[in-house]
Amino acid sequence: MSKQIMSGNEAVARGCYEAGVHFAAAYPGTPSTEILENIGGLYKEEIYSEWAPNEKVAAEAALGASIGGMRAICTFKHVGMNVAADPIFTAGYCGVNAGLVYVTADDPACHSSQNEQDNRLYAPHAKLAMVEPSDSQECKDFIKKAYEISEQFDIPVLFRMTTRVCHSKSVVELGERSEVPVKKYERRPEKYSMLPVNARKRHVIREALLQDLEEYAYTSELNRVEKVEGTDTGVITSGISYQYVKDVFGDSVSVLKMGLTHPLSRRLLQEFASGYKHLIVVEEGEPYLENALKILGFTNVTGKDKLTIQGEFNTRVVRDSLLGKQEVFSYQVEGVQAPPRPPVLCAGCPHRGFYYALSRQSDKFVSSGDIGCYALAVNPPLNGFDTCICMGAGFSSLVGLSRALKAQGDTRKAIGELGDSTFFHSGLTSLIDIVASQTNAVAVILDNSITAMTGHQENPGTVRNLMGYESPAISIEALVRALGIDDDHLRIFDPIDQEAAKEALEAAYQAEGPFVIITKRPCALIKEVARANAGKHVQIDPDKCVGCKQCMKVACPSLAFDSEAKKAYVADTANCNQCGLCLQQCKFGAIGKAGE
Amino acid sequence: MTKSIILVGVGGQGTITTSSILARGLIAGGKDVKMSEIHGMSQRGGTVVTQVKYGEKVYSPIIGEGEADLIVSFEKVEALRALPYLKEGGTVVTDIREIFPMPVLTGAAAYPGDAIEQMQKSVPNVIVVRAAELAQQLGNVKAQNIVLLGALVKQLGLMEIDWRSIIRDSFPEKLVDLNLKAFEAGTSME
Ligand SMILES: Cc1ncc(C[n+]2csc(CCOP(=O)(O)OP(=O)(O)O)c2C)c(N)n1
Numbered sequence: 001m002s003k004q005i006m007s008g009n010e011a012v013a014r015g016c017y018e019a020g021v022h023f024a025a026a027y028p029g030t031p032s033t034e035i036l037e038n039i040g041g042l043y044k045e046e047i048y049s050e051w052a053p054n055e056k057v058a059a060e061a062a063l064g065a066s067i068g069g070m071r072a073i074c075t076f077k078h079v080g081m082n083v084a085a086d087p088i089f090t091a092g093y094c095g096v097n098a099g100l101v102y103v104t105a106d107d108p109a110c111h112s113s114q115n116e117q118d119n120r121l122y123a124p125h126a127k128l129a130m131v132e133p134s135d136s137q138e139c140k141d142f143i144k145k146a147y148e149i150s151e152q153f154d155i156p157v158l159f160r161m162t163t164r165v166c167h168s169k170s171v172v173e174l175g176e177r178s179e180v181p182v183k184k185y186e187r188r189p190e191k192y193s194m195l196p197v198n199a200r201k202r203h204v205i206r207e208a209l210l211q212d213l214e215e216y217a218y219t220s221e222l223n224r225v226e227k228v229e230g231t232d233t234g235v236i237t238s239g240i241s242y243q244y245v246k247d248v249f250g251d252s253v254s255v256l257k258m259g260l261t262h263p264l265s266r267r268l269l270q271e272f273a274s275g276y277k278h279l280i281v282v283e284e285g286e287p288y289l290e291n292a293l294k295i296l297g298f299t300n301v302t303g304k305d306k307l308t309i310q311g312e313f314n315t316r317v318v319r320d321s322l323l324g325k326q327e328v329f330s331y332q333v334e335g336v337q338a339p340p341r342p343p344v345l346c347a348g349c350p351h352r353g354f355y356y357a358l359s360r361q362s363d364k365f366v367s368s369g370d371i372g373c374y375a376l377a378v379n380p381p382l383n384g385f386d387t388c389i390c391m392g393a394g395f396s397s398l399v400g401l402s403r404a405l406k407a408q409g410d411t412r413k414a415i416g417e418l419g420d421s422t423f424f425h426s427g428l429t430s431l432i433d434i435v436a437s438q439t440n441a442v443a444v445i446l447d448n449s450i451t452a453m454t455g456h457q458e459n460p461g462t463v464r465n466l467m468g469y470e471s472p473a474i475s476i477e478a479l480v481r482a483l484g485i486d487d488d489h490l491r492i493f494d495p496i497d498q499e500a501a502k503e504a505l506e507a508a509y510q511a512e513g514p515f516v517i518i519t520k521r522p523c524a525l526i527k528e529v530a531r532a533n534a535g536k537h538v539q540i541d542p543d544k545c546v547g548c549k550q551c552m553k554v555a556c557p558s559l560a561f562d563s564e565a566k567k568a569y570v571a572d573t574a575n576c577n578q579c580g581l582c583l584q585q586c587k588f589g590a591i592g593k594a595g596e
Numbered sequence: 597m598t599k600s601i602i603l604v605g606v607g608g609q610g611t612i613t614t615s616s617i618l619a620r621g622l623i624a625g626g627k628d629v630k631m632s633e634i635h636g637m638s639q640r641g642g643t644v645v646t647q648v649k650y651g652e653k654v655y656s657p658i659i660g661e662g663e664a665d666l667i668v669s670f671e672k673v674e675a676l677r678a679l680p681y682l683k684e685g686g687t688v689v690t691d692i693r694e695i696f697p698m699p700v701l702t703g704a705a706a707y708p709g710d711a712i713e714q715m716q717k718s719v720p721n722v723i724v725v726r727a728a729e730l731a732q733q734l735g736n737v738k739a740q741n742i743v744l745l746g747a748l749v750k751q752l753g754l755m756e757i758d759w760r761s762i763i764r765d766s767f768p769e770k771l772v773d774l775n776l777k778a779f780e781a782g783t784s785m786e
């Protein structure tokens with residue numbers, strides 16, 4: 001069979017294909033997103049796939065498919081599992097009909113996340129099996145194993161990856177798809193209707209099955225002992241940490257590489273650990289394996305006393321922590337420094353228009369943001385909002401925040417912003433609370449017709465779906481109106497239009513009760529949008545430019561200021577799409593549209 | 597022995613495509629290869645770093661500070677930013693192209709136009725490549741990355757691998773010619 005270089009995510013998608021999976025659902029989230037993108041793009045003949053509005057919906061949809069008889073997968077980033085936790089905890093009791101795998105993609109070091117939670121801790125809590133791959137080949141092979149385990153032990157499997165496993169590419173040997181027929185659906189309320197009377201019984205069954213699975217784990221090929229004669233050191237590790245262990249120690253120590261990490265085979269741990277004077281546990285995040293060893297009574301264990309809980313490892317971190325710090329050679333260059341290059345809102349980004357307008361009236365509002373591209377507006381000079389916690393909080397927090405402001409006599413109005421994908425994810429229920437509680441606040445939906453931050457996934461508001469088929473494009477406006485928001489409390493406009501934005505914010509400030517703003521303009525990077533704008537850019541007439549820098553306040557990466565000539569100029573005509581936000585700032589008529 | 601290469605640039609410059617082609621070529625050449633990249637925030641005009649390691653057997657996919665044999669930079673100051681990763685005696689291949697980050701555009705930070713000259717004072721092996729310029733002459737600045745690929749495989753002594761067929765498989769028909777020319781340009785520079 002042919003070999004390919006694949007990311008862990010691509011390999012998981014391939015593994016699903018080969019394992020005969022029929023159903024896949026997810027909500028996007030770095031570093032998990034490419035799994036469903038690949039399934040939707042490459043295997044749509046064999047696997048139905050969809051972007052669900054949020055992780056809870058995706059987890060339930062996959063559970064439904066499993067109960068119905070289809071092998072199913074649901075993927076999320078680590079914080080997405082918090083959203084999906086409710087169905088998953090009870091799915092642990094129900095078990096499965098056809099195999100069911102939940103993929104969690106954790107992000108130690110917060111490369112693109114708001115925290116570093118270690119989702120391995122979910123496995124014992126929710127009573128799931130857990131499998132951890134260390135490279136792309138294992139991603140593919142272990143997914144196939146995960147479906148066998150799921151069906152043999154009637155249990156959902158948590159497939160735990162981290163950023164480096166998801167996004168690193170390594171060589172994978174491809175296999176064929178095995179066609180797994182859809183299992184017959186049967187009504188089994190005692191197994192799938194978790195009323196207390198059934199749940200109590202299922203809990204007993206679950207504990208028994210976990211014991212059986214622990215027996216299986218003792219001999220499972222997912223766990224591997226790499227025994228070296230003549231060493232008194234044994235290392236226990238899993239996931240990406242295994243690679244660092246091999247780099248640091250080579251074949252000088254024995255290694256227990258754990259691939260089936262819940263339930264942990266205590267017998268295997270006990271037998272391995274008893275053979276060594278020194279035990280080292282190498283794991284990113286929480287002391288999950290380490291605690292298991294300590295509960296078994298081992299005290300000769302090095303782990304989190306030397307290796308950090310925060311961030312991610314690499315070979316050097318592991319070596320320095322365990323073998324003593326070594327000086328790192330480094331070339332010193334005197335006198336010059338690379339200027340910082342923070343990520344910014346793109347040229348032509350619609351979000352800039354709204355946040356620029358808000359910055360002009362910042363004395364009237366206290367703003368809470370949310371997670372999406374617009375989170376980049378928090379930086380100067382826009383200073384777009386004060387808080388950013390999790391998806392949906394941009395709206396729900398207004399219910400408490402507005403009352404707290406009022407209680408302390410602060411006359412500013414609470415305003416919250418979130419994007420179209422975030423609105424469908426959880427902003428809708430948050431807005432329902434704002435309306436139901438008659439909260440005096442402004443809810444802004446920044447609709448750019450795509451899920452942009454995670455790389456342009458479709459969502460319930462877009463005209464196509466993950467598999468590329470037409471979809472109904474649910475109207476945000478209709479949903480908002482259905483909540484009872486009337487014309488006096490609603491503004492819909494193109495956020496680049498600063499007149500409209502100004503009027504809307506003034507009206508929102510004056511109004512009593514819930515006020516909704518919907519800004520509508522597609523993301524500048526959507527292929528069709530970029531194509532339609534190709535070649536368009538603004539130009540600045542140096543004779544008219546007086547160097548007032550007003551245009552620089554919109555913080556567009558296409559505009560630059562020449563501090564010698566004291567004039568603004570267009571630094572990047574390729575990415576400017578002539579949105580015209582800067583143009584509206586110039587009182588001297590120095591900025592014009594090229595070609596007009 | 598494994599070799600470690602870091603490719604750095606700015607979102608949209610094609611560092612990731614280059615790394616993928618490099619990795620595919622190395623596999624065709626019979627090596628074990630791992631490649632690592634960080635998605636997410638870096639796509640919004642930030643620095644993009646991809647790493648490629650190859651050899652008999654590669655374990656960790658990531659390269660630590662002081663461990664890179666070669667840094668290939670698509671932009672002038674990004675070479676400077678990545679320098680802590682260079683090992684003693686390692687080589688820097690850098691384009692002279694300048695892309696100003698936001699703090700420079702707004703005047704909050706200065707752009708060190710002499711970054712390469714300064715670097716050359718303390719780093720023995722700095723090779724300057726006018727890849728973007730060459731690509732522009734060939735008709736499309738976007739082919740900058742393949743010019744750099746050419747320079748890179750020459751530097752690593754990997755010319756025996758059939759890069760031309762890999763490039764042919766990596767681009768749509770209408771871009772193949774441009775990229776083959778870009779590759780030639782990269783390999784024939786000194
Ligand atoms: C619970 C949870 N799921 C997923 C993510 C990953 N994520 C961050 S922003 C975002 C998309 C936001 O899309 P949208 O609201 O449309 O804003 P845009 O980026 O398009 O401006 C996603 C999926 C997350 N941070 N938290």
